[in-house]
Amino acid sequence: MGELIAILSGKGGTGKTSLCAGIAEALAQQGEKVLCIDCDVGLRNLDIALGISQIGGLSFLDVCSGGYGLDMATVHPVYPNISFLTAPVTCPVEDIDPAAFSKMLTAARSKFSYILLDAPAGIETGFRLAARFCDRVILVTGADPASIRDASRAADVLETMGKENIRMIINRVQPKLFEAMDVTVDDIMDQSGLPLLGLVPEDQKVILSAAFRQPLLGYGKKGAAAACKRIAKRIRGLYVPVKI
Numbered sequence: 001m002g003e004l005i006a007i008l009s010g011k012g013g014t015g016k017t018s019l020c021a022g023i024a025e026a027l028a029q030q031g032e033k034v035l036c037i038d039c040d041v042g043l044r045n046l047d048i049a050l051g052i053s054q055i056g057g058l059s060f061l062d063v064c065s066g067g068y069g070l071d072m073a074t075v076h077p078v079y080p081n082i083s084f085l086t087a088p089v090t091c092p093v094e095d096i097d098p099a100a101f102s103k104m105l106t107a108a109r110s111k112f113s114y115i116l117l118d119a120p121a122g123i124e125t126g127f128r129l130a131a132r133f134c135d136r137v138i139l140v141t142g143a144d145p146a147s148i149r150d151a152s153r154a155a156d157v158l159e160t161m162g163k164e165n166i167r168m169i170i171n172r173v174q175p176k177l178f179e180a181m182d183v184t185v186d187d188i189m190d191q192s193g194l195p196l197l198g199l200v201p202e203d204q205k206v207i208l209s210a211a212f213r214q215p216l217l218g219y220g221k222k223g224a225a226a227a228c229k230r231i232a233k234r235i236r237g238l239y240v241p242v243k244i
């Protein structure tokens with residue numbers, strides 16, 4: 001049975017989409033079969049982060065509505081272990097039927113080892129749709145106080161939804177900035193109340209790979225790409241020391 005992982009944040013722009021793509025590529029490289037679902041209804045961009053924006057493809061609504069099967073999802077040309085469903089653009093997220101969404105996810109569990117849901121910012125309907133059926137949550141935060149507060153608030157909402165398996169990625173880490181801010185990873189864990197899944201450094205390859213429509217892992221071997229590989233191993237239950 002595949003595992004369903006929601007990638008959430010609270011605050012916008014923390015790196016959910018970029019890391020969803022990087023982690024999916026790393027899981028695929030490590031031999032796992034992955035389905036990526038863009039849940040950012042109306043503002044989708046996971047296709048760009050995966051480097052496949054030139055390929056049109058099905059939205060998850062096409063599958064939920066019963067017109068298409070999961071075998072029709074876009075297959076990544078570089079990572080054939082990754083299938084992808086984009087988000088619908090015009091359908092309001094409130095109109096998505098949770099029962100149909102759940103049915104699609106149940107079917108996906110038997111075909112993929114990991115299903116990654118890239119959620120929109122905020123803690124509203126889209127957040128809840130992505131979180132509702134997942135087995136575990138990855139909360140992506142920056143080191144700034146606003147991101148940390150929003151991650152902590154998102155974790156509170158998730159707890160009211162009965163979610164227990166919640167871990168945090170601190171993204172865009174810059175050791176010199178940490179020093180200047182007089183902040184440590186421990187401080188961020190204390191402030192957010194969340195256990196750590198990984199640290200991802202500030203890395204311009206994240207921006208460049210998207211700009212050149214390339215997968216992050218094909219574009220860089222160190223920095224954020226290496227961090228995504230370590231995180232993918234931890235998701236798979238392997239012990240990998242935390243480093244930056």
Ligand SMILES: Nc1ncnc2c1ncn2[C@@H]1O[C@H](COP(=O)(O)OP(=O)(O)OP(=O)(O)O)[C@@H](O)[C@H]1O
Pocket residue numbers: 009011012013014015016017018019040119120121171172173200201202203204206207210224
């Ligand atoms: N580790 C990183 N180093 C440098 N730039 C990064 C890093 N992670 C993300 N970015 C950049 O930050 C911006 C926001 O990233 P991204 O779109 O992944 O965030 P998001 O949380 O999905 O945003 P939204 O809440 O709008 O969905 C993008 O321009 C991306 O390239």
Ligand SMILES: [Mg+2]
Pocket residue numbers: 016017018040118119120
């Ligand atoms: Mg996003």
